[in-house]
Amino acid sequence: MNRLILLLAMALLTSARVCCQVVGTVVDGESETPLPGVALYWKGTTEGVLSDNNGRFEIKRHHMSHQLVVQMAGYAGDTIIVHSDTTLALRLQAVSKRLHRVAIRRRRPMTFNRITSVEQTEVITTEGLRGLACCNLGESFENSATVDVGYSDAVSGSKQIQLLGLAGIYSQMLLENVPFISGLSAPFGLGYVPGQWMESISVSKGVATVKNGNDAITGTINLEYFKPDKDDRLSINLYENSDLKSELTARLNHRFNEHLATGLLLYGTYNAQRSDHIGHDGFSDYPLQQQLNVVNRWRYDNGKGFVSQSLVNYIHENRLGGDMRFERSMRGSDSIYGFGGTTDRLYLFTKNGFMLSSTASFGSQVAASWFRQDAYYGMSDYRGEEKDLYVNLLVNAEVSGGHIVDYGLSFRYSDVRESLSYYPYIGFVGQNMFGDGDNFDYREITPGLFGQYTFRYGDRFNATLGVRYDYSVPPAANRNHVMYAHYAADDFRCHALSPRLHFRWNVWHDWILRGSAGRGFRTPNLIAENLGILASGRRIVLTEWIGREEAWNSGLNLSKHIKLGNGREANISVDFYHTRFVNQAIVDLDVAADEVDIYNLDGKSYSNVLQADFSIEPFEGFSATLAGKINDVMCTYHGVLMRKPYTSFWKGLLVMSYHTRFDKWRFDLTTQLNGPQRLPLNKGTLQGETSPYVYMLGQITRKFKHFELYAGVENITGYVQEHPVVGHDAPFSQAFDASIIYAPLMGRLFYVGIRLSVL
């Protein structure tokens, strides 16, 4: 009872405090986003206020005037008669055509935002990318505890990511919400995205919504390139490091008129020198590499709600590694070990969207890619070619009460041709394994349909429930490998039903709880995804047809955005994700030191990942992020439940950044603490668990009026793997293994660069 009185008294007090006041919010009538800076004043007086960043305002009532004028440039003004203290919810409609266009353009990302805000998403922005020497996507996750990056072997220099303790192949790589890197291009894919092209990277953990296919099990990485209508006319970045690797990135943009814009993105890299600082084993630390990468993109916006975006990307890459004495002409040599690879990739997408009505929009996404790779590891030859077509049609509609419905159709066609002549060592006899020119060609046609419903209860709660169904047309005729002969066409038939649930709940005082759960599927590409094994003397044993992989993922995340007063902010986030495989292509390196068995999962395979992040801006210009992660990833290998190899048991991260006023100087320092990993059975002297190590990188940036200079150090502590190539003195014997990689392969590395842009 006392409490009730107290509450009543408080209510009275608060109402007394706001006496003679009008409060409220102003939002855009179209997108419902809050409008800051809206002028509100009493007609005929000089008493007025501006709405704040959240579109909120408070204005004292005036004894002379009861007419509240609402004004905002580009919006239709309004006058409201107010006779009492009240709360107003004002919606302003855009008037000028130009702003109307903006309103619609903002609508599309808003829809994505609403959905992605349901997912736990970490965004790496341009600012974040600037503090890193990110040559490419593989080097852009240093400041994130969510994504782990490692090398796949000691000769190819290709990097692979892990999300939730599982290989990157279980996540989906999107370019502006369109599938980008998948299938055969996955192993080297991180090298195909220059860091300076990216405006932002968003990493969403857990299963994705149903809109982009069913293969995002552990998460989605969405890349946004710079947009031709927004970006500067010309931007150039030049980079040079102490290993004589040079890079040039350029972005050119042109706007023909207010509707049409085009952009040209160029990237070239070249390293002229091989070095052997690590292990002194006669093997070069990093392959010679040349890459040319070009994007041309177009954007058309008719100003009436029709937006069309198209992009073409061509990549040509050459790599040459292995023995320091090895030259390109020595391909196939059985005395000097060499690695070489040539890759060509053509990718294009076109996205078109228009408004069906004021609350519904239609979007189409069409992406096509052609990929060809020709690589060799010692005496083994690998060729891969992939043609891929992806069509996705989707409708987004707002139904009554702000709830949203999305539905659509998708179609995917993949034509994969892989062949491998595998000779891991001299005297190798192929028996029921990859032999002379074994090919694994297949064609897969996957039509699918999906729908999802987003329920919203104000800002407090929203949930998205979606389901998609995909059907793979039996590709039996194409699975022409002799091994598949005794399988019936039905064995290849795939019905895949993927339910997905996401929710976001503002539990209490901006403590936000997010959750997700769902099932995902993917078709494994056995050779392409395990290319690193080719850099070893292991026999590959494949005794059964490997089915499509299937897994369930669920997770919870609790986060809070804390305002510390005087404009300072802090963020706290804790999450736990669980992934459980129903079927998985198991790559068993523990069966014997000179063998790798590939088979379907028989037993348990799961991953539990607990991560905590805390970031704070304690004073002007300084920010720090502290994060920790525990990976518990287990898998059944030949009947024994074991830790998955090459997965850190834990990881710690400290990111510090300081900039002086107006960003004139900027200092970035990242420290990673990488926990122990389990090594698989191998021929080397190092077995079992590796020891933890520290990896640090730092950069100083100085900004001038028209350009900025940066200089930095990668791997400051210089920790490297001592002997990355096991059996380097006998590379054509069973004792050779260059695939046991757990630590950096590059020592301390200095770099300098310059960035300039013309608005």
Add this chain to the structure above:
Amino acid sequence: MKRILIVLLLVVGSCTTAFAQNKKNTKTAEISIPAYCCKGLNATIENTLAYERGVVEWTLHQDKKSVTVVYKEGKTTPEKIEKALAANGVRTANEKPNPRAIEKLPKCCQPAARGEASCGKM
């Protein structure tokens, strides 16, 4: 180590004296920003002036819609400063802003910078 410290001190010392000397021949100009609409524009104005050669200090007057700039004579002129502001999207009394730069301004400042509409009574 000591030697490095002494050298550093000398460098810092000479810099500060250089700054002190230059302060003598400074001039003050008031630059009018008629399209000033909201506080969002302050960051753009300040960022421009911070990187402008010869600008020593400045004071923003939101009520008067102007900025008072103290600059070194011979290194820059009020005209040059106005041009620099316009290049970053800020409309001044004599200079029209760069249309591409306008789009990087906060939403509330864009229409006025384009010269489309005034900000009303506020």
